[in-house]
Amino acid sequence: MAGRLVRMSVRPAVFYAHAMDALTGLLDGPRARGAFLMRSVLTPPWSLRIQDEAPLTVVTMARGEGWVVTDAVGEPRGRRAAATPLHPGDVAILRGPDPYTVADDPATPPRVVIHPGQVSATPQGVELCEVMALGVRTWGDGPDGPVVLLSGTYQMRGEVNQRLLRALPPLVRLPADAWNSSLVPLLEAEIGREAPGQEVVLDRLLDLLLTAALRAWFARPEAEVPGGYDAQSDPVVGRALRQLHADPARAWTVAGLAAASGVSRAALGRRFTALVGEPPMTYLTNLRLTLAADLLREPDATLGAVARRVGYGSPFALSAAFKRVRGVSPRDHRRRGAAPHADVGA
Structure with missing residues (x-):
C-alpha cells in the first residue's frame, strides 16, 4: 500500500504544491490519450x-x-x-x-x-x-x-x-x-x-x-474572458481560490473559507458567486472531482485512497458525488478512460 500512495502522490503534488492562478485552474485538464x-x-x-x-x-x-x-x-x-x-x-x-x-x-x-x-x-x-x-x-x-x-x-x-x-x-x-x-x-x-x-x-x-x-x-483584447478568469486578482475571491487549490482535501465550509479570506460568510458567498460564476462549495466539489478523475487513471490507485486525497470521507461518498456531477461512476470512468475511443460523460 505504501508503494501505491507514493506513486499516487506524484501528479497530485502538481495541483497541491502551487497556489494556482485562474488560468492554471482553467487550463489544467487537457490530457490526450491516443488523440x-x-x-x-x-x-x-x-x-x-x-x-x-x-x-x-x-x-x-x-x-x-x-x-x-x-x-x-x-x-x-x-x-x-x-x-x-x-x-x-x-x-x-x-x-x-x-x-x-x-x-x-x-x-x-x-x-x-x-x-x-x-x-x-x-x-x-x-x-x-x-x-x-x-x-x-x-x-x-x-x-x-x-x-x-x-x-x-x-x-x-x-x-x-x-x-x-x-x-x-x-x-x-x-x-x-x-x-x-x-x-x-x-x-x-x-x-x-x-x-x-x-x-x-x-x-x-x-x-x-x-x-x-x-x-x-x-491575453488578447478580443478574447472573451471566461467567468472567474479575473477572480484571481480580486483581494477576497483570489485569496479564497488560492486556499482551495492549495488544500482541496481540507474539510472546508463557507464559514471557514470566509474566515481564512478575511470577510463574512455572506460577503464571500456573494462575491465568489458573482466573479467565479458558482458558489464556493460547488467550485470546491468540481475541483475535487477533477482531481479525482485524473487520479483514477493511475493504474494502482484505489478508490479509498483517491477519496482521502481529494477530501471525501469514504469511497462511497466519492462515488456518489462523482456519479451525480459527472454522470458516470468512478469505475466506469476508469474503464472507459483506458479505451482509446471511449467517451466519458461529464
Whole structure:
C-alpha cells in the first residue's frame, strides 16, 4: 500500500504544491490519450466537412491558406455560415460537437466528410480512408499538394476540463503573429514519425500546443474572458481560490473559507458567486472531482485512497458525488478512460 500512495502522490503534488492562478485552474485538464493526429496534404479546390462530434480539435496551417466555416447560432432566420481565414502558422481551436468545414474557399462544397471515429467518406458515403492514405498519419489527395493542414482531436470529453469547454466559444483563432512558438513546426516534424512511445509524445505535444495557444489567446483584447478568469486578482475571491487549490482535501465550509479570506460568510458567498460564476462549495466539489478523475487513471490507485486525497470521507461518498456531477461512476470512468475511443460523460 505504501508503494501505491507514493506513486499516487506524484501528479497530485502538481495541483497541491502551487497556489494556482485562474488560468492554471482553467487550463489544467487537457490530457490526450491516443488523440487522433493527422497531417493532411491537399490541392485546391478542397473542402473537408468535419462532423465527428469530437469535444475539441486543434487545427493549424503548416503551409498554404484555408478557411474554417462554422454555423452561427441564434440567427432569427436560421443558421448562417461564418467564415474565418487561416494563414500559415495560425491556430484554430474548435469546440464540438457541432460540425464545421475547413476548405480552400468558403464557397467550395464539401468533397470529404469526416464522421465519428474519424471515418472519411465522400458526401455520397463512399469511404476514402484507404484511398487517400499517404503514409504515417498523413492523408490527402497527393503527396505534393501545396496545402499542409495539421489537426489534433481530443476524442473523449473526459480528456478536456469541462470548465474549459464551457469557457470557450465555438471557434478560437490565434494568428501566427500573435505568439512566438516553435510548437507548430515541432508537431509537424513529429506527426509523421513512427518510433517507440510516439503516441505519448504526440499526445503531450497536442496538450502543450493547446495550452500555449489558449494562454496567448486569453491575453488578447478580443478574447472573451471566461467567468472567474479575473477572480484571481480580486483581494477576497483570489485569496479564497488560492486556499482551495492549495488544500482541496481540507474539510472546508463557507464559514471557514470566509474566515481564512478575511470577510463574512455572506460577503464571500456573494462575491465568489458573482466573479467565479458558482458558489464556493460547488467550485470546491468540481475541483475535487477533477482531481479525482485524473487520479483514477493511475493504474494502482484505489478508490479509498483517491477519496482521502481529494477530501471525501469514504469511497462511497466519492462515488456518489462523482456519479451525480459527472454522470458516470468512478469505475466506469476508469474503464472507459483506458479505451482509446471511449467517451466519458461529464
